[in-house]
Amino acid sequence: MIHVSTTVNGDAHELLCDPRETLLDALRDRLELTGAKEGCGTGDCGACTVLLDERPVCSCLVLAAEAEGQEVRTVEGIADGEDLHPLQRKFIEHAALQCGICTPGILVAAKALLERNPDPSETEVRYWLAGNLCRCTGYDKIIRAVLDAASEMREAT
């Protein structure tokens, strides 16, 4: 077993992990942060997206051991207590989810986009989220929710 010290959503954690264990499994099974989902396990679907040192990654393709000394952020850290993030509210308003398996990964990836680019074009949003697959919604509502959240966040600042 490998000892891993890492920070998840701002909280320091010490974990004992199998060397082959993925960050996704460590988050879900050891820290009970079950927001990130396993869709494919091979980097294709993005359901497992978390931030590793500020960048969205597929946590199914990261070893837990690689999180040593790094900052991890998951969908659980997006809301401020009971206050939903604008992206979360807009996803509900626009009905941008059905089964919801893809939603945590999309929220994490979309938030990272808006932090880099507060005013993305529709094309930019579509390309940024090309690695987040959704089997239910047909994507249009997701893209509209992200663009709407972006415009609300711009007005608020």
Next chain:
Amino acid sequence: MRYHTPSSFEDASAIAAAATGVTRFLAGGTDVLVQLRSDLVTPDDLIDIKHIAGVKDIARHSDGSWRIGAAVSGAELAEHEALIAEWPGVVEALELIGSTQIQARCTLVGNLCNGSPAADSVPAMIAAGATASVVGPEGTRELPVEDVPTGPGMTSLGPGEVVSAVNLPPRGECGGDAYLRFIPRTEMDIAVVGAGVSLSREGDTIIAARVALGAVAPTVVLVEEAGAALVGSTLDDTALAALAGAAEAACRPISDKRGTVEFRTQVAGVLARRAAKIAYDRAGA
């Protein structure tokens, strides 16, 4: 599986040289982890190179050459404006890999050492005249990128050899490069054909050119005749036709669900021409 985090390439090399079982280096892990999780390759020793000082550095030397550390990700490369200004083709090739999430992790060195004939950044690196710095039990060496892959999934790296960086030559005045690939969709797919071109101009005349093709042979190939077809020309129709002919002649592709031999061969000629035009315009800009 033993997971190692050496703090120097010499240590990484020593661990690999002493290992007796299946050994892998871990850069961004976007190939290693997929192979691990699908039980294709379970390393006995996995050597993470990301704790080595300097692996994330992108440095431009005073002679204009570049050194890109082995763990620099696609996202980091794509944010480096000075590098993009000189080697846009290399940057756009790595940027084509996967999604936003894969970009945060994938590296030039991992793409090269995974040994895929369809690896997107490899034709661009070969066209650019890039070299790989290698650290091994016998010391260090620098070898041309085209000499690294030897077949699907295979490289010329010996036991205990690890790549520490990719080097790009000085771009010089009036140089440009470009990489194009054909895939059936717009994102997230494996190249059916890839073409990298790098050239230098003196006025309107091309004075040096290198062309490399991906996914049309067991390894990415440098097509010297294709580069030679451009030299001395102003990229007129005759030169473009000679370029396409040389590119097609170099193709030894397979037929699979992504494309037939005939299709891949024709597309190789088309993409080589298009990439050459982009490189030519960039060289004049």
